[in-house]
Amino acid sequence: MPSIKVLAEREERGVRFTGGHTLCAGCAEPMVVRTVLHAIPDPVVVASPTGCLEVATSRFPGTAWNVPWIHVAFENAAAVISGVEAAYKALKKRGLIDKRVRFVVCAGDGGTYDIGLQALSGALERGHDFLYVCLNNEAYMNTGVQRSSATPKCAAATTAPVGDVILGKPQERKDLTEIVVAHGIPYVAQAAVSHLIDLANKVERAMKYEGPKFINVLTTCPLGWRTPRDSAIQQAKLAVETRYWPLYEVIEGRYKINYKPKERVPVEEWLKTQGRFRHLFRDEQGKELMAQIQAEVDRRWEALLAKEQCFGGNG
């Protein structure tokens, strides 16, 4: 399993994602991208859809990518990587390439949960050999914090504002990880930027499987979550501790929860540290909404435990 030391050594030998990009101070995305890319020792080709990561890393004539990288549009990263992987297979068949090359998508939640879902589903069903990493920061941060289907219930977003009548996003977030599990692909996991070694281990495990792999990584956005710039790790950690964002894997259909918090920390502890939930702490209505959020966190956690019990183990 790759330790911090191994990852650092690999980065030292050949940096894959360089500094000089224009991601915000305190953004968690570079940590996720560097960890993912250096957890794969083979050469990689990366595709990204439109989004924070793309805009901040590829401003012509500069680039932060020291690996082959392609951006085409917002909704098609999974289709683009399908084409890259198909060309690789074709060229390999013709003996024009002999190296083992791995294919990775680094996408945001908008490009994954929403506009890119169809292309993702298609690529998963077709069985292309690639790893899809969703850098899930729970809203359209690049365009100014608009709500996505990954945005949690009640969070304030610019298209789901806190008004006199409606307090933030009225709907629950989509459980995309489970939707991906339903495709029956060999490897699916949830990870968080607070647990980078866990993430690196997951990438390494994922890459042992031929076919589509998917990791949904909770990736703090201090700007959109309205938290201090130095809080990215702490924020993600609280999301894990409160069971809002369980760390788990589904390997060939077998569920494994990687971390079970010993104590039941109320989700309120996570919500109260973020400006996007501030309105939940001013009156009775907020309390009621918070209870609903807690109930949904509990429901999903219990469902996950039950799945682990039914479909756990190593087969």
Add this chain to the structure above:
Amino acid sequence: MRKAITGHKAVAEAMRQIEPDVVAVYPITPQSEIAEYYADYVHNGIVHTELVPVESEHSALSACVGAAAAGGRVMTATSSQGLALMVEVLYIAAGLRLPVVMALANRSLSAPINIHGDHSDAYLARDSGAVQIFAESAQEAYDYTLMAQRIAEDMRVRLPVIVNLDGFTLTHTVQPVDLLDDEPVKKFVGKFQPVSPLLDVDHPVTWGAFAMPDYYFELKRAQQAGMEAVPAVFLEVQREFSQVSGRRYQGFFEAYKLVDAEYALVVLGSTAGTAKVAVDELRAQGMKVGLLKPWLWRPFPAQAVAEAVAHVKAVAVLDRAFSFGTLGALFEDVAAALYPLERRPILANYIYGLGGRDITVPDLIKVFEELPRLTQNEWALRYIGLRE
């Protein structure tokens, strides 16, 4: 070898002989048969192509873009709504200078939904940066699919190329087609030369960068240079193909009995075949009429068109699609081409054949007979075969 085959089979045979690395395609009437033929080739081991049976046309072209950037030769095919879904990515393929060759089985756009032929899909992609070629017959669809590969991949061009063939009229009718042997085709098409491929992992490149006002304009100007290189490349490729095939292709358009014509039609695609019959019938009656059938529509060969019709008294330009709110797109191309002439032919614009409405020899004879009665340019749209 002469075979009686459909336009679709002709295109599929050209694709089989080209044998691209990747074909990504999604079914839509009337294009689906190309996808079906190609899947047959792949599933029977006739070609080594990686077939990507995508979940939408948007993903079809996206996969083609990824595969082309990776360093592979790619092809796809679509129609109508499928092209509409692809158009976002078509602009990107052109902007990234990727040589994607695409058969477009021309079909009308919704609404109302209709599966039959017109050129509204081709017109939708008019300003996309893709080169557009129109075929009159299954033979031309076959020949130009082969030539398109060379045009798209020429280092001076490096752009997507669309080969248009009229839905049903050409795609589903059986015609005699002379197919070349595989070897001369493979030799003619040549090896694919990738530029900065993603799969050259020792030389990492960033594809699809973000360009702000400080660079965007220059990058788009460079793209226009690729388009400006097309005419010379088109003629070179035609010359070489004529030698290989023994079929004579010379020029951006076919000028049929145009040299001494007093009245002319300009029309794209299969209707040119019908127009030739009309020209012959009227010529037999002593009326000096001719036809100009553009093969190359984008880039539009304005100067050559102007020179070819400068001597004519009146020209009817036929558009098989509306450009709502203005005159037909082909008409505007021809009118702009003629503008610099000191003495310009009188022009009229006819809309015809929408949603697969039949266009007959008598229809076109009527158009020719209307032309001598025009004393000035007709700025109102005229219609052929419309109940009003």
